[in-house]
Amino acid sequence: MNETISNILKRVGTTAYQPKQIKDDELDLIIRAGKAAPNAFNAQNWHFSVIQDREILEAIDRKTFQALDEIGDIDEDERDYRPLYDAPALIILSAAEESQFSKQDCSCANQNMAVAAKSLNIGSRYLDVPNMAFEGEQGKRLRQRCRIPDGYEVICSLSLGYPADQDEKPSPRRDDVVSYVR
Numbered sequence: 456m457n458e459t460i461s462n463i464l465k466r467v468g469t470t471a472y473q474p475k476q477i478k479d480d481e482l483d484l485i486i487r488a489g490k491a492a493p494n495a496f497n498a499q500n501w502h503f504s505v506i507q508d509r510e511i512l513e514a515i516d517r518k519t520f521q522a523l524d525e526i527g528d529i530d531e532d533e534r535d536y537r538p539l540y541d542a543p544a545l546i547i548l549s550a551a552e553e554s555q556f557s558k559q560d561c562s563c564a565n566q567n568m569a570v571a572a573k574s575l576n577i578g579s580r581y582l583d584v585p586n587m588a589f590e591g592e593q594g595k596r597l598r599q600r601c602r603i604p605d606g607y608e609v610i611c612s613l614s615l616g617y618p619a620d621q622d623e624k625p626s627p628r629r630d631d632v633v634s635y636v637r
């Protein structure tokens with residue numbers, strides 16, 4: 456099996472990270488991989504906000520938790536849930552509000568980055584819930600702190616960091632989801 460396929464098959468949504476920051480040259484490669492993703496009309500109406508400031512990461516984590524708690528999505532046994540899983544880095548993908556295919560574009564970029572990260576032994580997880588931290592009036596200040604451009608909406612994020620468990624195993628996949636018409 457070639458290395459690309461192997462990295463795709465080994466990728467895991469990491470939920471525990473080492474506190475150590477990832478290296479800048481690795482981060483650059485991950486972002487290059489994200490920007491290389493397919494996107495509708497090659498309009499590239501996306502923005503990558505790379506957050507490595509601990510205070511801002513904590514603010515995103517806290518606001519996300521509060522937003523989930525407010526809508527009753529946090530059970531009593533989930534009070535220690537950390538939506539960013541204490542990852543030392545987060546890439547927030549936002550896209551121009553008028554962009555028709557922003558979800559698809561940003562998802563493609565996110566997955567390219569996840570696989571690139573895996574190839575560098577860096578863990579990652581596709582995250583949707585942190586979007587809540589940027590919603591409404593309350594999220595405005597955080598949007599500014601994260602340099603989300605005006606007129607852009609947050610689509611998804613990717614947490615990044617060296618995994619605490621170096622031996623993470625991918626979760627099993629269903630066998631009954633493929634049809635062949637030959």
Ligand SMILES: Cc1cc2nc3c(=O)[nH]c(=O)nc-3n(C[C@H](O)[C@H](O)[C@H](O)COP(=O)(O)O)c2cc1C
Pocket residue numbers: 466467468469580581582583584585625626
């Ligand atoms: C659209 C989408 C949204 C997701 N949102 C979250 C999220 O908010 N929080 C989280 O912990 N994982 C999130 N995930 C990760 C999935 O839970 C994870 O990919 C799935 O359980 C399969 O596990 P794997 O990534 O280890 O293969 C999301 C994944 C996708 C594709």
